[in-house]
Structures are given as C-alpha cells and as structure tokens.
Amino acid sequence: MKLKNLITYWRTALTVAEITLRHQWNDSFILFAILVQPMIIAILALFMLRDLGGEYAMFVVVGSGLTGLWSSLLFISGNSINNERRQGTLESLVALPTPFEVIIFGKNLANVVQSLISMSSSYILAALLFGYTLKMVSPLLFVGSVIISIFAFISFGLVIAPLFIIYRGIQQWQNAMEFPVYILAGFLFPIAMLPNWTTPISYVLPPYWAARALHETSTGTGDTEKIFFAWSMMLLFSVIDLFIASKLFKFMLYKARVDATLETV
Amino acid sequence: MKTINNNLRLFWQGTVLSYVALFAWFRPVTYIASKILMPLAQMIFFTFLGSYASGGSNVDFYVIGNAIQITAVSGIFGVTMSIGGDRWAGTLAYLFGTPANRMMMFFGRAFMHVIDGAFGVVIALTWGALLFGVDFSQTNLSALGLTILVTTISTCGLGLLMGCLSLITANVMFVNNTVYFLLLIFSGANIAIDTLPNWMQAFSQILPLTRGIASARILIAGGSFAEVVPLLTSEAGIGIIYGWLGYFLFKWFEVQAKRKGSLETV
Numbered sequence: 001m002k003l004k005n006l007i008t009y010w011r012t013a014l015t016v017a018e019i020t021l022r023h024q025w026n027d028s029f030i031l032f033a034i035l036v037q038p039m040i041i042a043i044l045a046l047f048m049l050r051d052l053g054g055e056y057a058m059f060v061v062v063g064s065g066l067t068g069l070w071s072s073l074l075f076i077s078g079n080s081i082n083n084e085r086r087q088g089t090l091e092s093l094v095a096l097p098t099p100f101e102v103i104i105f106g107k108n109l110a111n112v113v114q115s116l117i118s119m120s121s122s123y124i125l126a127a128l129l130f131g132y133t134l135k136m137v138s139p140l141l142f143v144g145s146v147i148i149s150i151f152a153f154i155s156f157g158l159v160i161a162p163l164f165i166i167y168r169g170i171q172q173w174q175n176a177m178e179f180p181v182y183i184l185a186g187f188l189f190p191i192a193m194l195p196n197w198t199t200p201i202s203y204v205l206p207p208y209w210a211a212r213a214l215h216e217t218s219t220g221t222g223d224t225e226k227i228f229f230a231w232s233m234m235l236l237f238s239v240i241d242l243f244i245a246s247k248l249f250k251f252m253l254y255k256a257r258v259d260a261t262l263e264t265v
Numbered sequence: 266m267k268t269i270n271n272n273l274r275l276f277w278q279g280t281v282l283s284y285v286a287l288f289a290w291f292r293p294v295t296y297i298a299s300k301i302l303m304p305l306a307q308m309i310f311f312t313f314l315g316s317y318a319s320g321g322s323n324v325d326f327y328v329i330g331n332a333i334q335i336t337a338v339s340g341i342f343g344v345t346m347s348i349g350g351d352r353w354a355g356t357l358a359y360l361f362g363t364p365a366n367r368m369m370m371f372f373g374r375a376f377m378h379v380i381d382g383a384f385g386v387v388i389a390l391t392w393g394a395l396l397f398g399v400d401f402s403q404t405n406l407s408a409l410g411l412t413i414l415v416t417t418i419s420t421c422g423l424g425l426l427m428g429c430l431s432l433i434t435a436n437v438m439f440v441n442n443t444v445y446f447l448l449l450i451f452s453g454a455n456i457a458i459d460t461l462p463n464w465m466q467a468f469s470q471i472l473p474l475t476r477g478i479a480s481a482r483i484l485i486a487g488g489s490f491a492e493v494v495p496l497l498t499s500e501a502g503i504g505i506i507y508g509w510l511g512y513f514l515f516k517w518f519e520v521q522a523k524r525k526g527s528l529e530t531v
Binding site: 037043049051052172173174175178179182183188189193194 | 299313317455
C-alpha cells in the first residue's frame, strides 16, 4: 500500500472507519470477539495466575486485551474483503476512484481501535471483580506502544485480508490460527517456556513485538532500549507488510478487473 | 415392529444426513483445522498457561481438563448447528410438516457428534501423552473410554438445548461461543473447582463436563472405576436433563410456530 494514497485519502479512511464501527456494533459475533472472549480469558488467567501475586494482574490485563486484538484482526479484518463480496458491495468498491486498499485500511483501523476495548474491559474486570490495584509503570511509553501496535496490526491485517480472498486454502486454516499466535506471541506467558525452535517464528510475528512493548511498558520489566527496539521491529514489519499488501491488492484487482473474476477471486 | 423399524431408519438417516450436510461445505482441510488443530492449539495454550502459573508442576491437570473439554467443540457447536441448520436451510417447515417421530428426529441430530466428539478427546489425550508426557500406565482404559463417552453425551445434551435456542435467535454464534468459553472456566478444565467462589462452584455442579473431567483425572491418576461411578451417573443424568429440556422446547416451538404461523421467525 502506498503511503501517499493514505495521506491523500485520509478523510475517506476515517469515514470508512466510522461507518465500520457503527455497523459492527450491531454484530453480536464482533461483540463476542472484542468483549466477551477476552474477558473470559482474563478471568481464567487471573484465577490461574493468582498465586503469582498481584503484580501479574497488569500482565494479564494487557495479555488478554491482546488476545482480543488478534482474534479481531484474524476473524474480522481477515474477512473484511470477503464480507463486501457476500453483501454484493465489492464490485462498487472496486470501481470507485478511491484506492481499494484505503477502504480496507479504514475498516482495519476501526477493527483494531474497537479491539482496544478488550484491554479496557479486562482492566475494569481485574480492578473491580478481583480487587487488584493496577499501576501503569510507564504510561507515556505505553501510549506510544499502543499507537505503534495499532499501526503494526493494521498493516498485518492488510496482508491477511487479500490473502484470504486470493488463496481460499489459507482461509480454511483461519480457525486454527487463533490460539497459535496467542502462544507464539507470548500474550499471557513468556515464549521462553516454548521449545527453542519456535523462537524464530515468534520473532517474525508483529503481535509478538506488540506484546513485548505493551508488557514491558505496563509492568516496567523492560528498559527504554528494549522498548525502542520492539517499536523499531513493529515499524520494520509494518513497512514490509505494507509492501506485501500493495502487491497482493494489485494482484487481486488485476484478477478482478482483467479476468472479470471478482465474484470468484 | 414396523413402527420401530421406521423410527430407527429415521433416526439413522437424520443422523447421517444432518452430519453430512453440516460438513458438506467443508473440505477435509477445514475439518482438520476446526476439529483437530484448533482444539489442540487451545489445549497447548491453556496447558502452557497453567504450567506457567504452577511453576511447571501439575501439567497433567491442564492437559486432561482441556482434552476432555474438547468434546464441547462437537457437543456445543456441532449439535447446535445441526439443529439450527434446518432453520437456516429452510427445511424446518418441511420437517414440521412430516408425521416423522420428533424424538428420533431431534436426538438423531446429536448422534454423530457424540462419536465425533469422543474421537476428538481421544486424539487430544494422545497428543497429551506425546507432547506433555501424560502417563496412562495406571489408567483403567475401558473406564476412561466410558467416561469420555458419557461426558460427550452429556455435553451433546446441552448442545441440543442450545440448538433449540438457535431456532429463536439470530445470535446463535454469540450464545454458542459464550457457552463454550464459559465451560473453560466453570467445568474445572483449567481451575480447580474448590478454589472458585461458592456461587461459581454451585454453577459448576449443574453443568455437563464438570464431573466427566473430574472422573478422567481420577482414572488417569490410577483410581478405580468404582470411585468414578457416582460422578459418571450424575454426569449422565445432567446430560439427559438438558437433552429432554431441549426436546420439550423443540416440541413447544413446533406448537407455537404452527399456532401463530410464525415458522420463519420462530
């Protein structure tokens, strides 16, 4: 995806994000993915990790929020193009003078931003139901990590959405992709527990660097150097993802416009 | 005799056709992803989380709990979708128009999911032995097999009730997913029941899976069949109650739908 397009059409992206948010608040499955499931995982983790002490509560809050973020990205952003096709609006969107990837960027922006609710709901749950005193160690760095994570997740989503529609075989694995990322990204336990051969896989996952930055800034377990490194990795992967996404969108639109296979892309 | 034969034929055909219809749009790869890899990944996630919480001890507790809980994939999602599928596919009206035995038709929808669910648990326990070293050397395997079967039937009982709810709500996936994830908390798969607050313990006792998971843990630890008989009897009883509740609801919906002419909006 070209950044120039995003700068030119930023108002369109924001309008798409607003409409997507309004639309999705009526979808009970989305409410489940961003609100109910992360809260249940938070309750489970708070019960399971309670012997480790109250300082792990913030770790659980951030980790369970990240599960909501990933599930939302996988199931909602991943299906963002497919849903347009099912509703019969894909043809109109492809024919618009606005670049198609800007529209999908706006949809992903809405998905990722609304997923942050899962972190807030887990925070409220841990504070009210479990009575933990939650302290954010580096609030400013945490906010910075959230902003960069949003960008990294949106960029990752821009790769997933066209992949799922171009290569249906990949989408069939969608259900099986949810928990492995919870595990490999270290959302709720350190990846040091996993076999060594899995570590390189974790390193190429943007959610892993997001988890590191958010955990380290919220619990104070990492120094500034480590946090900046995680930010750099997220930005690096975002650039790579945007480059891959631009190629995928080009390929998808070529098939749609030249081969006239939009409904069967 | 003819009536019995007809009913058995109806049961079997309903069983097979509803199961085939449910997975007709699936390819083997989707089945493997949804029914084998997803539950396996879920089991590994909670086992690692539990292992992290307990400092590496008590891994068996989490492996066994989550392996048995996997039966809910078939019991809750599969059964509900088989029952609800008749509404989504528009065949509910024809079913209500036939003189077919409703009990056979209704309970037949769950039969294949019992087999499928039990098979899923066996796969999960095998993975548990291979990946996490769960030791079955002291286990009464036939008693464990019976435990898996009873627990799966019991969970399908809850699935039948949920399936009926899918006939009156458009939010069935929300309800299903919520029930499935709540079972992860309340069934004792990941948290020892006696460490939960009293109201949560009470709620656990009226759910399927709770006693099945407890039985499996006792048997794998070397306990005898006699020790788990009371637990299995209660587990079966709970499943039967849920199944019958579902059946009565199904019958009631049919009466209401025919009386009000509201079949499509039941």
